[in-house]
Amino acid sequence: MLCRLIFTALLILLCHQPLLAAETHQDSSQTGQAEPRKRVIISTATENNLLGSISEASIALMAMQESDYIRLPLTLSADNQLIVANNISLSETNAKALFPQKTQDGNFYINDFTVQELRQLSFSGENRGVVLGTTLERALTIVEAVSQKQKRQMGISLEPRKPWFYRSKGKDICASLIESLSQYDLAGSRIMIQSYDPDELERIKKELLPRYQLNVPLILLMGVNGGEEAKEYDFGAWKAYNYDWLFTSTGLRFIASFAEGIAFDQGQLLNGKRQLLNYCKRGSTYGLHLFAMEGGDELKEYLESEQNQKLFDGIYTNRPDQYKSPRQSEEEQISPATSGDQTSPTIVSSQLYIPSTPASEEKL
Numbered sequence: 001m002l003c004r005l006i007f008t009a010l011l012i013l014l015c016h017q018p019l020l021a022a023e024t025h026q027d028s029s030q031t032g033q034a035e036p037r038k039r040v041i042i043s044t045a046t047e048n049n050l051l052g053s054i055s056e057a058s059i060a061l062m063a064m065q066e067s068d069y070i071r072l073p074l075t076l077s078a079d080n081q082l083i084v085a086n087n088i089s090l091s092e093t094n095a096k097a098l099f100p101q102k103t104q105d106g107n108f109y110i111n112d113f114t115v116q117e118l119r120q121l122s123f124s125g126e127n128r129g130v131v132l133g134t135t136l137e138r139a140l141t142i143v144e145a146v147s148q149k150q151k152r153q154m155g156i157s158l159e160p161r162k163p164w165f166y167r168s169k170g171k172d173i174c175a176s177l178i179e180s181l182s183q184y185d186l187a188g189s190r191i192m193i194q195s196y197d198p199d200e201l202e203r204i205k206k207e208l209l210p211r212y213q214l215n216v217p218l219i220l221l222m223g224v225n226g227g228e229e230a231k232e233y234d235f236g237a238w239k240a241y242n243y244d245w246l247f248t249s250t251g252l253r254f255i256a257s258f259a260e261g262i263a264f265d266q267g268q269l270l271n272g273k274r275q276l277l278n279y280c281k282r283g284s285t286y287g288l289h290l291f292a293m294e295g296g297d298e299l300k301e302y303l304e305s306e307q308n309q310k311l312f313d314g315i316y317t318n319r320p321d322q323y324k325s326p327r328q329s330e331e332e333q334i335s336p337a338t339s340g341d342q343t344s345p346t347i348v349s350s351q352l353y354i355p356s357t358p359a360s361e362e363k364l
Contacts, residue, residue, distance in 0.1 A: 039303075040314030041323050042157055042291070043067035045086075054084050055131060059139050063146035067320040069155035069190065072139055076166055076173045079114045082136035082180055088161055093121040093132065111169055136180060155190030157219070163200045164231040164238055174200050175208055182212035194219040194263065196229035198246065198255065205258035217260040219291065222246070222268060247279055256286035263316060266295035269302060280311055289313040 043062045045054050054073070062070040075085045088109055095108035098120060102112045110118065118133035140156070147154045158177060166173040174195075181191065193216055195201050201218045209216060223229045223243055230241035245251045255262060262283055268276060269292055280290050292299060294317040303312055315323055 039312065039323065040069065040291075041067040041320045042069040042071055042155075042314060042316045043320045044071045044316050044318045054086060054134070056134050056138065056142060059084065059134065059142050060146055063143045063154050064150070065320045067154075068314075069157045069192070070143065071157045071159060071194075071316065072136070073159045073161050074136060074173065074177060075110045075161050076171055076176060077110060077115050077118060077133075078112055080171070080176055081115045082173075082176060083110060083115070083118065083132070084134045084136060084139050085110060085132070086161070088165055090121065090132075092123055094124070095121055111166065111171060136177075140184075153190060155192070157192050157194050159194045159221075160200070162229060163195065163197050164233075167233070168238060174204055178204060178208040178212055178214065181216065182214060186214065186216070192217040192219055192260075194221055196221045196223040196227070197241065198230070198258075199232070199241075200230075202254075202258040218258060219261045219263055220255055220259045221263045221293070222265070224265075224268075247276075249282075252279070252283055252286060255283075256288055259288065261289035261291055261313070263291035263293050263314075265293040266299045270298055277307075277311075284311065291316060294319070 043065050045058050045062055059070070059072070072084050073086050075083045075088050077083050088111065090108040090110060090113070093108070095102065095113070099108070099113070099117065102108055104112065113121075115133045115135065119131060121132050123132075136158075143154050143156060160173045160177050163172075163174050177193070193201070193204060195218075198220055201220055204216075205218055221229075223241065225242050225244065226240045228240070231238040232241055233239075246255060264276070264280075283290060290312045291314040292303060292312050294300075294315060299315075300322060302308060303315065317323060
């Protein structure tokens with residue numbers, strides 16, 4: 001009930017006044033200081049954000065913030081609907097009380113529930129009142145409504161969660177995502193796909209996107225060894241992906257063969273292992289855009305160094321107001337599709353928006 005009241009209030013505000021007006025900045029020519037590096041800001045929602053789980057209200061709130069993209073993590077329901085959720089597990093809900101027969105290994109998972117069943121569940125604790133079952137279609141409708149009201153185009157970064165898990169259950173979340181996107185006109189849009197699974201991204205790039213004649217930018221989220229985000233099937237078992245080889249020249253060329261960018265988490269950047277800075281510089285020579293995933297206050301200082309200002313193109317953060325977000329004119333925000341030969345197959349394209357580098361800065 002609380003979540004529904006908050007969402008209603010947000011929609012009322014949308015209809016009556018502009019929200020979160022862009023911050024005003026002093027002209028650098030008056031202050032004598034160099035203009036800060038303009039970066040792409042990707043707004044993220046976590047399980048502990050202002051509105052708890054990723055509800056319709058939190059999606060609307062993210063779209064209203066001073067960012068260029070919002071991250072939408074995706075799971076897959078039993079009826080093959082893409083559901084916006086961070087976690088594939090339903091351990092924080094009353095699933096056990098309502099559907100005790102759906103347990104697997106003592107846990108409950110979204111892929112065993114239909115959308116209708118998910119909407120019957122409720123969270124406990126601080127997330128009480130949040131309704132599950134927000135589909136990708138509904139989320140895109142919300143973002144579009146906010147974009148139209150604010151007269152700016154909000155980008156969306158879609159993250160299919162743990163593709164290996166669905167593979168182990170005989171499902172294919174990446175194929176479901178690309179098939180779903182094929183139903184939309186993506187020309188001139190800002191849609192990108194991100195994942196911790198490099199093999200799945202390569203498959204999306206070389207198999208799934210061509211199948212539907214789509215062109216969507218892909219971002220590799222660089223994970224850590226032993227994690228749960230990406231796994232490989234090896235000798236009859238799913239084993240955690242080993243990212244070590246990706247930090248070699250061969251690995252970097254492999255990433256560049258399918259991705260437009262790489263995102264590193266705060267720990268990887270601040271620990272300075274594997275001569276990561278030199279690796280990032282080499283990545284930029286392959287045309288890869290570089291992103292940082294925030295995990296605390298230390299990263300902001302790291303990115304503000306002169307060297308890193310030139311190197312990193314974007315930041316993933318749940319505090320977009322703490323970073324400078326470029327604002328474009330309406331003409332720059334929406335790039336019309338280029339007309340081509342009508343006898344040729346139409347390639348639906350989506351653009352990865354990266355702010356233009358000021359003339360005084362070194363281009364990657």
